[in-house]
Amino acid sequence: MKHIMDLSRESFIKYFEEIGEKSFKASQAIEWLYDKKSYDPINWSNFKNDTREKLVSSFNHFMIKIKKKEEDNLTKKYLFELEDNNHIEAVLMEHDYGLSVCISSQVGCNMGCSFCESGRLKKVRNLETYEMVEQILLIENDINKRISSVVIMGIGEPLDNYDNVLEFIKIINDDKGLAIGARHITLSTCGLVPKIKLLQELPLQINLAISLHASNNELRSKLMPINKAYSLDELISAIDKYIEHTNRRVTIEYVMLNDVNDNEVNAKELINLLKGKNVYVNLIPYNETSHIIYKKSPKDKILKFYDILKKGGINVTIRKEFGSKISAACGQLRSKEVK
Numbered sequence: 099m100k101h102i103m104d105l106s107r108e109s110f111i112k113y114f115e116e117i118g119e120k121s122f123k124a125s126q127a128i129e130w131l132y133d134k135k136s137y138d139p140i141n142w143s144n145f146k147n148d149t150r151e152k153l154v155s156s157f158n159h160f161m162i163k164i165k166k167k168e169e170d171n172l173t174k175k176y177l178f179e180l181e182d183n184n185h186i187e188a189v190l191m192e193h194d195y196g197l198s199v200c201i202s203s204q205v206g207c208n209m210g211c212s213f214c215e216s217g218r219l220k221k222v223r224n225l226e227t228y229e230m231v232e233q234i235l236l237i238e239n240d241i242n243k244r245i246s247s248v249v250i251m252g253i254g255e256p257l258d259n260y261d262n263v264l265e266f267i268k269i270i271n272d273d274k275g276l277a278i279g280a281r282h283i284t285l286s287t288c289g290l291v292p293k294i295k296l297l298q299e300l301p302l303q304i305n306l307a308i309s310l311h312a313s314n315n316e317l318r319s320k321l322m323p324i325n326k327a328y329s330l331d332e333l334i335s336a337i338d339k340y341i342e343h344t345n346r347r348v349t350i351e352y353v354m355l356n357d358v359n360d361n362e363v364n365a366k367e368l369i370n371l372l373k374g375k376n377v378y379v380n381l382i383p384y385n386e387t388s389h390i391i392y393k394k395s396p397k398d399k400i401l402k403f404y405d406i407l408k409k410g411g412i413n414v415t416i417r418k419e420f421g422s423k424i425s426a427a428c429g430q431l432r433s434k435e436v437k
């Protein structure tokens with residue numbers, strides 16, 4: 099059976115037209131689901147009885163459930179169990195500008211980044227659109243508050259699940275539904291160049307974040323096998339074209355690994371790669387995990403790296419650390435479960 103939270107506005111319109119209903123019913127369905135949080139169509143009082151019955155017999159709703167939660171004061175980490183008993187994670191973070199959720203887009207990941215706990219467990223499958231939507235709804239219902247921004251940066255490579263992720267973005271962005279503004283949606287990729295090129299052609303105002311994590315090809319290939327398929331040069335040129343097409347600033351994610359990518363030479367190489375581009379660099383203190391040898395760069399090294407970039411004319415920030423007391427590294431909660 100299909101899932102009702104797989105349906106974007108276009109798909110709802112198509113469905114209602116097929117069953118002989120007016121297309122404006124799409125707006126009402128979206129309002130019931132995401133604004134009024136009424137998930138069972140049998141309760142949609144402005145729909146005819148036979149339409150409600152058709153909806154009930156055609157679609158499922160709520161197929162994933164919260165299995166476990168861990169929290170410290172500004173962060174809550176959720177482990178979800180899917181219908182087929184697979185597990186994924188999402189993280190809720192409280193910022194001074196609102197609540198943001200980082201969601202998963204796949205069960206496991208095949209990109210094999212050597213510092214990543216999520217990638218340690220290979221991809222089992224792509225998430226369906228509804229499984230991404232439900233992560234947000236279950237969290238909103240759990241805390242009884244609205245989420246104001248979404249980051250697709252949890253388990254999985256979102257551009258490796260391109261179609262479902264785009265449907266998900268359309269659904270959460272719909273102004274009659276969750277109404278999360280495109281500028282509050284960030285998609286993070288390890289650098290699937292052909293998909294970045296597709297993305298730039300779409301009329302989307304979302305934020306693109308590139309997980310760069312290295313300042314030269316040799317190091318990047320060691321840390322991120324994707325670099326062997328799409329080299330740093332190809333990736334940087336794709337970023338240039340993306341900026342040219344969309345006129346949007348791109349975020350460059352750079353995880354700080356002690357004695358791996360955090361020295362002065364790395365900082366200067368990064369300046370050479372990025373100077374003059376409409377990007378900002380987000381330096382990420384690493385979340386250590388017991389399975390992976392990398393260690394977090396000490397604070398003074400991160401600050402020095404930051405200073406060099408800043409003096410080199412690069413827009414740069416250091417990401418606030420969230421949830422270091424809980425299983426904060428992406429994929430850590432799931433790997434405890436999968437073991």
Ligand code: SF4
Nearest residue numbers: 207209211214217254
């Ligand atoms: S960092 Fe992202 S792309 Fe790389 S293995 Fe982890 S989840 Fe996959």
